[in-house]
Amino acid sequence: MKKIQILGSGCSKCKALALSAETAAKEMGIEYQIEKVTDIKEIMKFGVMMTPALVVDGQVKVVGKILSPEQIKAMLS
Amino acid sequence: MRILKWTLLLTAAVLLWGLIYFNLAAFGGWFTYSLLKMQQGGHLSSAVEFFVFETPKVLMLLVLVVFGIGIIRSFFTPERTRKILSGKSETVGNILAALLGVVTPFCSCSAVPLFVGFVTAGVPLGVTFSFLISAPMINEIALVMLFGMFGWKVAGLYMGVGLLIAIVAGWILGRLHMEKHIEPWVFEAKMGEAVKEDAINWEGRIRYGLIAVRDIVSKVWIYVILGIAVGAGIHGYVPQDFLASFMGKDAWWSVPAAVLLGVPMYSNAAGIIPIVKALLEKGAALGTVLAFMMAVIGLSLPEAIILRNILKPKLVFTFFGIVAAGIIIIGYLFNILL
Known part of the structure; x- marks a missing residue:
């Protein structure tokens, strides 16, 4: 079970990243749970200074960028 | 070999860019007065000439600049x-x-x-x-x-x-x-552990620049036009x-x-x-x-x-x-x- 979190206060980039992550997880057929973290206080706890950010199982994988589903797959496996 | 490939590609791209860029003014005039056969000095024709000249000019400048800045930003x-x-x-x-x-x-x-x-x-x-x-x-x-x-x-x-x-x-x-x-x-915010930075090589920086071009130009072209x-x-x-x-x-x-x-x-x-x-x-x-x-x-x-x-x-x-x-x-x- 992978826990995927998207950090960002709801800008269009965050939505794009969430979509990519969801697509990646579905295509891999893994069990996953996705959560959007929009509260700025929660976001700060991950130590990121740029949004959106992708967190997998509590680990920050990417900040300030949108990734393609292909790139995210590598981070989920 | 990869470095050589990238260098050649970039050089070719810059040359092509320059060739087009420095002929845009001529193209704007030709488009307005020869192709559309508009009168010199009219309100509409000078507006059209401005638009036909400036649009590709600004968009091309934008691509070049965003790419260059993208490379610089990969250091910061x-x-x-x-x-x-x-x-x-x-x-x-x-x-x-x-x-x-x-x-x-x-x-x-x-x-x-x-x-x-x-x-x-x-x-x-x-x-x-x-x-x-x-x-x-x-x-x-x-x-x-x-x-x-x-x-x-x-x-x-x-x-x-x-x-x-x-x-x-x-x-x-x-x-x-x-x-x-x-x-x-x-x-009171507790900052988490800072994200560790990945090492980045020249190829990575060029990619960073290209991604910046794609992201920014796709977002701002409408404002430009x-x-x-x-x-x-x-x-x-x-x-x-x-x-x-x-x-x-x-x-x-x-x-x-x-x-x-x-x-x-x-x-x-x-x-x-x-x-x-x-x-x-x-x-x-x-x-x-x-x-x-x-x-x-x-x-x-x-x-x-x-x-x-x-x-x-x-x-x-x-x-x-x-x-x-x-x-x-x-x-x-x-x-x-x-």
Whole structure:
């Protein structure tokens, strides 16, 4: 079970990243749970200074960028 | 071998770019007067010529600039900037912060995490503000487009003035000791462990530049075209020197009016430059136009709303007030000196 979190206060980039992550997880057929973290206080706890950010199982994988589903797959496996 | 491949590709791309770029003016004339068979000197034809010439020109400049800046930015991250700024004394810190604001990747949607990240790492409040003013206001796209359209003097003035406002306004905000006007949770925020940085090689930097081109150009092209369309309208239909009476040097109220008008407006820097060019052509004074441009890109309502998350209303107003006052003073200065 992978826990995927998207950090960002709801800008269009965050939505794009969430979509990519969801697509990646579905295509891999893994069990996953996705959560959007929009509260700025929660976001700060991950130590990121740029949004959106992708967190997998509590680990920050990417900040300030949108990734393609292909790139995210590598981070989920 | 890979390096060689990239070098060859880049060289070819730049050559092709130059070949097209330097023939755009001829193309604009040919398109308007030979292909569409329009009359020389008409309102519509000069608007069309402006549009057909400026659109590809600005878009091509944009691609080149965003790519170059993307490469430069791959050397700077907010984490690195924060490391440089924490523990710096105020005045030196203000200057460094304003300079780093120009090159550090920044998007106004990240203003809040950045602010909290800086403040919790011990960067003084005024220094943080210098960064927050300079990052959006000295827009690298605007800078290089000004250079492309008006030459190095105007571009240099824009950058120098932007830095000055960021340094001085940040310094004043620091002196005002506004710490109590920051939402208390900011100081209680526990910053997590900083994200570790991946090593990046030259190929990575080039990719970073290409991604920046894709992301930014896909987002701003519509602003550019709208801006050029408005510029073309002004260019073709507004009579010569028409603006001199109320945007010229002698209209003392034009500078504050330009700033008041500019703050609620929000446009991308790339979209505002064609308008700037058309306004200057019709007799508007440089100081007034620069003030308008800086107010549009440096201060905006969406930014105020974002900042409200971390700053109490009084500090939001003070911040906007000081920056707006700085822009007005600079506008007057330009109009008097030039």
